[in-house]
Amino acid sequence: MIKRSFTLSQKRSLLGILFILPWLLGFLFLFLSPFLQSIQFSFSELKVAPNGYDLSFIGLDNYHHAIRIDPNFNRILTESVTEMVYNVPMILFFSLFAATLLNSKFKGRALARAIFFLPVILASGAIEEAQSAGLIQLTGSSQIAQELGEQQNGFDPMILVSILGNSGIPLGFIEYIVTAVNRIYEIIRSSGVQILIFLAALQSVPSTMYEVAKMEGATAYESFWKITFPMVSPLILTNVIYTIIDSFADSQVTQYIYETAFTSQNFGLSAAMAWMYTIVVSIILVVVGFVISKRVFYYN
Amino acid sequence: MSAKIPENEAVLLRYQRARNKGSEVLWSIFRYILILGISFVILLPVLKQISVAFKDPLDIYDPTIYMIPVNYTMENIRLAMNVLDYWPLLQNTMLFVISTTLLATASCALAGYGFARFTFPGSNVLFALVIMTILIPSSTLMVPMYLHFREFDVLGLVKLFTGKDGVNLLNTYWPSLITSGLAIGLKAGLFIYIFRQFFRGLPKEIEESALIDGAGGLRTFFTIMLPNAIPPIITVLLFSFVWQYNDTFYTSLFMSDSNLMAVKIASFPADVNQFLPRLLGIEGTEARADPNHVSMIVDTGILLAIAPLIILYLFVQRNFVESVERTGVVG
Numbered sequence: 001m002i003k004r005s006f007t008l009s010q011k012r013s014l015l016g017i018l019f020i021l022p023w024l025l026g027f028l029f030l031f032l033s034p035f036l037q038s039i040q041f042s043f044s045e046l047k048v049a050p051n052g053y054d055l056s057f058i059g060l061d062n063y064h065h066a067i068r069i070d071p072n073f074n075r076i077l078t079e080s081v082t083e084m085v086y087n088v089p090m091i092l093f094f095s096l097f098a099a100t101l102l103n104s105k106f107k108g109r110a111l112a113r114a115i116f117f118l119p120v121i122l123a124s125g126a127i128e129e130a131q132s133a134g135l136i137q138l139t140g141s142s143q144i145a146q147e148l149g150e151q152q153n154g155f156d157p158m159i160l161v162s163i164l165g166n167s168g169i170p171l172g173f174i175e176y177i178v179t180a181v182n183r184i185y186e187i188i189r190s191s192g193v194q195i196l197i198f199l200a201a202l203q204s205v206p207s208t209m210y211e212v213a214k215m216e217g218a219t220a221y222e223s224f225w226k227i228t229f230p231m232v233s234p235l236i237l238t239n240v241i242y243t244i245i246d247s248f249a250d251s252q253v254t255q256y257i258y259e260t261a262f263t264s265q266n267f268g269l270s271a272a273m274a275w276m277y278t279i280v281v282s283i284i285l286v287v288v289g290f291v292i293s294k295r296v297f298y299y300n
Numbered sequence: 301m302s303a304k305i306p307e308n309e310a311v312l313l314r315y316q317r318a319r320n321k322g323s324e325v326l327w328s329i330f331r332y333i334l335i336l337g338i339s340f341v342i343l344l345p346v347l348k349q350i351s352v353a354f355k356d357p358l359d360i361y362d363p364t365i366y367m368i369p370v371n372y373t374m375e376n377i378r379l380a381m382n383v384l385d386y387w388p389l390l391q392n393t394m395l396f397v398i399s400t401t402l403l404a405t406a407s408c409a410l411a412g413y414g415f416a417r418f419t420f421p422g423s424n425v426l427f428a429l430v431i432m433t434i435l436i437p438s439s440t441l442m443v444p445m446y447l448h449f450r451e452f453d454v455l456g457l458v459k460l461f462t463g464k465d466g467v468n469l470l471n472t473y474w475p476s477l478i479t480s481g482l483a484i485g486l487k488a489g490l491f492i493y494i495f496r497q498f499f500r501g502l503p504k505e506i507e508e509s510a511l512i513d514g515a516g517g518l519r520t521f522f523t524i525m526l527p528n529a530i531p532p533i534i535t536v537l538l539f540s541f542v543w544q545y546n547d548t549f550y551t552s553l554f555m556s557d558s559n560l561m562a563v564k565i566a567s568f569p570a571d572v573n574q575f576l577p578r579l580l581g582i583e584g585t586e587a588r589a590d591p592n593h594v595s596m597i598v599d600t601g602i603l604l605a606i607a608p609l610i611i612l613y614l615f616v617q618r619n620f621v622e623s624v625e626r627t628g629v630v631g
Contacts, residue, residue, distance in 0.1 A: 012420075012517075013419065013420030015418060015517040015518075016414050016418020016419070017414070017420050018414075019410050019418065020411045020414035022407045022481065023408075023411035023414075023430070023482065023484065025482055026407075026478075026482025026488075027433070027482075027484060030445070030448070030478070030479055030482060031433055031441065031484050033444070034444035034445050035436070035440070037444035037447075038443060046443075048447075053447060098338065101334060106328060106331060106332070110618070113617075114613075114617040115338075115339040115342055117620060118343075118610075120542065120620075121542050121606075121609045121613050122346070122606055122610075189342075241435075248437055249549075250549070254438075254549070257439045257442070261442060267447075270442075270443055271444075274437070274439045274442065275440065277437060277439065277440070278436060278437055278440045282435070
């Protein structure tokens with residue numbers, strides 16, 4: 001009897017392995033092996049031969065080259081990281097705000113939702129590239145194209161600066177708000193999925209909680225901070241991680257690593273850069289995840 | 301005397317009600333302004349492109365025209381379609397995107413179910429590895445993957461049977477088809493996670509009763525679990541479709557010469573510059589195409605590229621939101 005039940009559970013686990021088999025094969029051959037290879041590449045010089053490639057071990061030279069010799073890598077990496085640090089709070093704040101907005105009942109909510117999620121569909125690197133290329137052709141220089149694009153906003157941020165400055169808000173914070181206002185299109189465009197996740201979280205908050213709060217005399221503002229915010233806080237962690245990964249997925253660094261590999265044909269250097277990039281991203285993710293998960297409130 | 305207090309209270313009550321009503325009205329006006337503003341920011345580029353697509357080149361230099369053109373024309377669309385070779389391109393792209401989407405959804409559903417309902421040695425470690433595939437930037441794997449598909453040879457089987465070195469799969473659809481089919485393609489980790497979360501939320505009794513009635517594990521999955529998993533299937537299908545359609549990273553890595561929308565649209569401005577003079581019949585002369593006209597065609601081409609997605613979105617946008625809500629990603 002005991003033996004039989006053992007084989008049954010063994011059968012179950014075999015079946016489970018059968019289900020994940022496609023993924024397992026893919027993982028072993030198309031993730032793990034390239035993953036290990038790329039570590040190897042980053043310590044070697046890679047020369048592409050007509051059939052296959054030749055590797056020669058050169059130690060830490062690639063890393064040294066990327067940090068000390070390459071003129072752009074350091075700059076682009078720090079730029080991407082600072083931009084991410086700038087963008088994540090903005091996107092998070094905006095998406096939570098938009099989700100709360102879309103969660104309340106009003107006429108035309110279905111239409112508003114449809115419009116708010118349009119960026120999920122339209123956010124595409126290729127289209128952006130083509131658009132800016134079109135502008136460059138129009139004006140003949142990328143500098144002017146950028147200025148022209150900024151001018152098209154038709155908004156003078158100095159007004160905002162003077163209003164905020166006169167109301168006594170510290171200068172660093174004003175700068176942040178003004179950047180946020182200037183980048184509003186970029187922020188809205190990259191917060192589609194985050195709004196979707198927050199919206200789903202908001203819908204799962206039991207309405208009885210709000211009823212009790214209302215009876216006890218809590219204002220809408222109070223019930224947002226005392227009920228809504230703690231209840232969606234686990235999803236803040238999810239969204240922060242998603243935003244960080246997403247902002248790195250099509251950042252300049254990725255582009256630069258790609259160019260190093262396929263335009264300058266320096267595969268080893270590119271692998272070293274990719275590895276340093278991965279390490280930086282992982283450190284950020286671990287730190288952020290640790291800090292936020294300490295503060296998150298889990299209802300269940 | 302005694303009538304005075306209720307009167308006072310009644311006034312107070314009416315005042316409070318009026319105040320509540322007033323703040324409610326104010327809030328809803330404020331909300332509409334916000335929503336309209338954000339919607340405007342989102343829709344403006346699309347509206348501009350639509351306006352440009354139907355605008356006659358005559359209207360470019362007329363400063364009195366803002367959005368609605370005076371002289372309508374279909375010429376821009378015709379030229380852009382000509383440069384893009386639109387219908388064959390769209391057909392090709394659709395074929396590619398739909399097949400990778402279906403493969404990715406199928407393989408991720410299988411893996412998600414496997415991780416949700418079965419415990420086998422190392423299942424937790426393996427799932428942690430799924431999360432790792434989400435977190436590792438794709439640029440890390442780029443070079444080895446490229447070399448891998450340049451000479452595709454699993455365990456040296458090809459060499460064993462034909463004696464030749466691996467097969468060059470670059471510039472075919474195989475790299476994307478293989479990665480999607482093996483649940484390791486574009487954002488596949490995320491899709492596995494979505495399926496796992498959903499299947500874990502389903503009651504176990506459904507499967508148990510199916511097992512008792514004599515259905516095997518595979519049959520239970522296909523006849524009982526999959527029909528119940530419509531929300532995550534829709535979510536994954538939609539996201540996979542959209543991301544695959546817009547993806548430039550993998551397409552330019554593996555298929556830089558292929559006839560795919562994302563690849564073509566990235567090089568579209570250069571193509572327009574090159575081909576427009578010929579289409580306008582001024583090639584070989586001193587005349588050059590007006591750069592404003594070129595940028596008009598580029599905008600029209602971009603609109604043509606996103607048009608299929610927008611049309612699709614008009615039909616499925618309701619599912620888009622609702623299925624994510626019902627998927628249970630939230631926990």
